[in-house]
Amino acid sequence: MGNTPSSRGEDSNWKSDARYAMESGVFCVICGGPFDMEGDVYNIDPKEERYRWLFNFRLLGSPEHVLEHKVTSEEVDLINTSRSEDVFLSEPAWFSMTGCGYIRVGGDAYGGDAWFDALCDDSDADTLFPLHDVCIKISCRIIDNSKANRTDIAQLPALTVLNRVLQTRFRANAHAPFEMRNDILDLCAIWEEYLPRSVIGLTKLEWWGGEYEKYYANPLNVPDITSFALGVLKASPNRKHFDDCIPATTRAPHSLERLPPELLDQICNYLPATSVITLHRVSKTLTHNVPLDNTFWRNSLLNGSLLPHIWDFDKSELGTPAFETFSDWKIVAKLLAERRFPISGRDRRLEDIPNGLWNRCRIWSIMEEAINLYFLDTPHKHGSNGAIDIPYQHSLPEHDETLIFGDLDAVTPR
Ligand SMILES: [Zn+2]
Known part of the structure; x- marks a missing residue:
C-alpha cells in the first residue's frame, strides 16, 4: 500500500473531520465520506444540493447480530429493507456530528426509532456498516456484474455478498492500531502518482484548496x-x-x-x-x-x-x-x-x-478490488462433488x- 497523510510533510497532529469520522466509526467504509458536515468550514455549505447524497445512508449487517449493536433499550420493530433473510439493510439512517456519536434509524414516521453503535468491534458478532445509498448501489452493480463468472453466488442477493465482503475485511483488520481499525479498504493509502484514495488522505493544505470537491461529487448522478x-x-x-x-x-x-x-x-x-x-x-x-x-x-x-x-x-x-x-x-x-x-x-x-465520474471510477476501483480479493480467497465451489473452479480473477x-x-x-x- 501507499504512504499515509502524516508522511507527506504535513502537521502530524492535525486531523481532518473525515479522519475523525473514520476513527470514531461514523464514516462510509466504501468511499471514506461522512454522513454529516460542518458548515462554514473549507467553504463547504452542507445545504447545497450536490452534497445531499452524503447524508443519505443506511446500516448494513447480518440480521442475527443487528440487535447486539443497539444502544437504546426501547423495543422497536426494525424494518429490514433488503427483502432477504440473509442480510439486514435498515431504513434511512441519521447522524449528527454534534450529537451523541450514535446512529439513529427510524423515527416517528416509522413507528419509533432506535440508536446504534456502528462499526463496533465485537469478536463474537458481525458488525454494522453505515454506508451511503449510492455506495451500496455502485457496489451491488459490481457484484451483479461479477455473477456471470461465479455460479456459487449467482442466486445470492448482491447485498448479501456485499455484507460478506465487508465483514470479512473487518475481521481481517481486527489487529490494526486503533486509529486504523475502521480503514478496512485502505482508504488512507496515498501514492505519489495518484490523488489520495479517499478524502481521508487529504492534507490540511489540500482541504483548504478545495480538493475535497472531487470526493464529495455525487458518483451516481453525473448529468454531464x-x-x-x-x-x-x-x-x-x-x-x-x-x-x-x-x-x-x-x-x-x-x-x-x-x-x-x-x-x-x-x-x-x-x-x-x-x-x-x-x-x-x-x-x-x-x-x-x-x-x-x-x-x-x-x-x-x-x-x-x-x-x-x-x-x-x-x-x-x-x-x-x-x-x-x-x-x-x-x-x-x-x-x-x-x-x-x-x-x-x-x-x-x-x-x-x-468530478462525479471521477468519484464513481474511484469508488468502483476500491470495491472491485475488494470483491475480487474476496473471491480469490473464497474458492469457487460448485456441483455436488465440491470441485474447485479456476480463480475468479482468471475467469474475468x-x-x-x-x-x-x-x-x-x-x-x-x-
Ligand atoms: Zn460512501
Whole structure:
C-alpha cells in the first residue's frame, strides 16, 4: 500500500473531520465520506444540493447480530429493507456530528426509532456498516456484474455478498492500531502518482484548496457524463474505416464460421460486447464476419455491456447518426475504460472528466478490488462433488483492458 497523510510533510497532529469520522466509526467504509458536515468550514455549505447524497445512508449487517449493536433499550420493530433473510439493510439512517456519536434509524414516521453503535468491534458478532445509498448501489452493480463468472453466488442477493465482503475485511483488520481499525479498504493509502484514495488522505493544505470537491461529487448522478463523452469523441481523430488489420483466411470455414454473416449479426445482437469481441478473435473467418466497427463500439457503449461502470449515457444525445460513421468510438471506449487517473501524464482528453465520474471510477476501483480479493480467497465451489473452479480473477477477461482493446495484430486467429 501507499504512504499515509502524516508522511507527506504535513502537521502530524492535525486531523481532518473525515479522519475523525473514520476513527470514531461514523464514516462510509466504501468511499471514506461522512454522513454529516460542518458548515462554514473549507467553504463547504452542507445545504447545497450536490452534497445531499452524503447524508443519505443506511446500516448494513447480518440480521442475527443487528440487535447486539443497539444502544437504546426501547423495543422497536426494525424494518429490514433488503427483502432477504440473509442480510439486514435498515431504513434511512441519521447522524449528527454534534450529537451523541450514535446512529439513529427510524423515527416517528416509522413507528419509533432506535440508536446504534456502528462499526463496533465485537469478536463474537458481525458488525454494522453505515454506508451511503449510492455506495451500496455502485457496489451491488459490481457484484451483479461479477455473477456471470461465479455460479456459487449467482442466486445470492448482491447485498448479501456485499455484507460478506465487508465483514470479512473487518475481521481481517481486527489487529490494526486503533486509529486504523475502521480503514478496512485502505482508504488512507496515498501514492505519489495518484490523488489520495479517499478524502481521508487529504492534507490540511489540500482541504483548504478545495480538493475535497472531487470526493464529495455525487458518483451516481453525473448529468454531464454524455457531454463529456461527446467531447472526447470530437477531440479524437476520425477512424477512416474499422482500421483493425484483418488477416486473410487460409482454410475452408467450419462450424460457426459457416453461418451467414447476417445470421451471425443477429446472434451478436443478443451477446454481451465482451463475447462478441471474443468471437471476433476466434478465427480469421470470424474476424471477417464479426466486424468490430464503429457501430459495434458505439452500441456497446450505449447499452452498457462494454464498460459496466458507465450505464447512463443519454442515448438520444450520444446516438446521433451524425456521429456514427467516421468518429472513433473505439478510442472513446478505450479512454473511458480508465478508472484510475494519474496526476500527470494522463491523456489530455480526460483532463475535464466530471468530478462525479471521477468519484464513481474511484469508488468502483476500491470495491472491485475488494470483491475480487474476496473471491480469490473464497474458492469457487460448485456441483455436488465440491470441485474447485479456476480463480475468479482468471475467469474475468472482460475487465482486462488489453484483452478488450488490444491490438488485433497481436492476436493470432486460426
Ligand atoms: Zn460512501
